Amino acid sequence: MRQAFAGLAAAVVVTGLVAAQAPRDARPVAPVEPVKSGVVLGDLTWPEAEKTLTDSSVVVIPLGLATEQHGPHLRLNNKERLARYLAGRVQAAAPVVIAPALTYHFSPTFLEYPGSTSLSRTTARDVTVDVARSLAKYGPRRFYVLNTESSAMSALGDAARALADDGVLLGYTDMGWRLANAAVHHDQTPTRSAAHADEIETSMMLFVDPSAVDMKKAVREYGAGAGAMTRQKDAPGTFSATGVYGDPTLATAEKGRVLVEAVVAGALDDIEKIRAAPLPEAKKATPPPAPPRPARPAPSRQQEIDERAVNGCTALEDRAIRNIGPRFSVLWKQMDAESISLMFTDMGDMRHPDGTIERGQQIIRANRQELFNKKEYRGSSHPLTLNDIRCVTPGVAIADGKWELRLVDPAGTSGPTGPGRGLAPDRYNTGWCTLILVGGGGNWRIEAWRYTVDPMNGLPPPTTLKQPGFIRGGAGQ
Secondary structure, X not given: OHXXXXXXXXXXXXXXXXXXXXXXXXXXXXXXXXXXXXXXXXXXXXXXXXXXXXXXXEEEEEEOOOOOOOOOXXXXXXXXXXXXXXXHHHHHHOOOEEOOOEOOOOOHHHOOOOOOOOOOHHHHHHHHHHHHHHHHOOOOXXXXXXXXXXXXXXXXXXXXXXXXXXXXXXXXXXXXXXXXXXXXXOOOOOOXXXXXXXXXXXXXXXXXXXXXXXXXXXXXXOOOOOOOEEOOOOOOOEEOOOOOEEOHHHOXXXXXXXXXXHHHHHHHHHHHHHHHOOOOOOOOOOOOOOOOOOOOOOOOHHHHHHHOOOOOOOHHHHHHHHOHHHHHHHHHHOOOHHHHHHOEEEEEEEEOOOOOEEEOHHHHHHHXXXXXXXXXXXXXXXXXXXXXXXXXXOOEEEEEEEEEEEOOOOOOOOOOOOOOOOOOOOOOEEEEEEEEEEEEOOEEEEEEEEEOOEEHHHOOOOHHHOOOOOEOOOOOO
């Protein structure tokens, strides 16, 4: 802000000198109207806030975790520092209302490293929604989360959909997209998944606040595996002894300047689009649920045997098992990695055609979340239809069916180097699958998932089917 005031003062001095040196008969030069800056909500009194929070306001909510590990060379509040800096830049350049920052949110990837914290996805969603709903009561209907945390994208998407039902528009920064398209050369080795505390993040903090960086402690590390980071060498996930995934030793303040300017420019562009966008149409309140019907007495063992169809399942079991397909498809469309993982048993697994295997809810959840953070998977669909079902025993069933996967190409391009991994929106991958299920009645979970791949038109299978870093055949099985 001192630089902004200094620049404004210099402009005033220069204007005064020009006026003093101009001929007496020259027309006066009209003063240049300065760009209107924003206000910090917390600095206002409530009467001032009442005048500021109107239906034409855009409220910016910075999001930066105050406690998240960033290797041995960056502080735990690295993201909070970045979010506050970006908020100051946005405030100086746009007429917005800067709300207090969200310093706790959904970030489950680094919880093995002391000091790191995370809210659950649903809690992070609800916190975001409650903040926006509270401020929306005073007039604002447009909100923008100045987001610095890639893991928060899923919870922010949930919040945006919930607020849309209220007629409130919520946008948020896609930091990964902005950084990937910044005009800066990265010297570190390309990583298989999202890097962390690397050349990019370190460069940005060298520009924003070099006092918060200790380059003497910066180390290069590219751990093996995929999913949440772990300090245990043989545990599932991405191994990193230091909490680094990438090469921060290559960081420079100049690279950071280019990256930060790209994020600031992108955020300002997002905000103007939100300011001009139509508001979502509020949905009417749903009527109260009908009173529950009286519970039917539980059938006797003989009645249950008599009710079983030729496939060995009761009508209730058959319906419940077939419903697994539509439920999986809906949760995939909603990018709900947590609920998808809960469709599996605690140690349920998915074996892929290349021999890799995902085992356990934690691994399945982390890997799905990583996929949903990729641009080509946002808006993708994954229909699953279970056709042939057989209840082997009252508690075990086997279901055969068919799956499809259709990706989207958000950049409007395709091909081997495009974001669609060579898959166009009008094409899809498909194959057969077999699920082993355990449970009973209307409650079944997946114990094992096996499938084949039959790419259309000779296209290669998408990355979700051959994700590197899953548990290989042999160890851990």
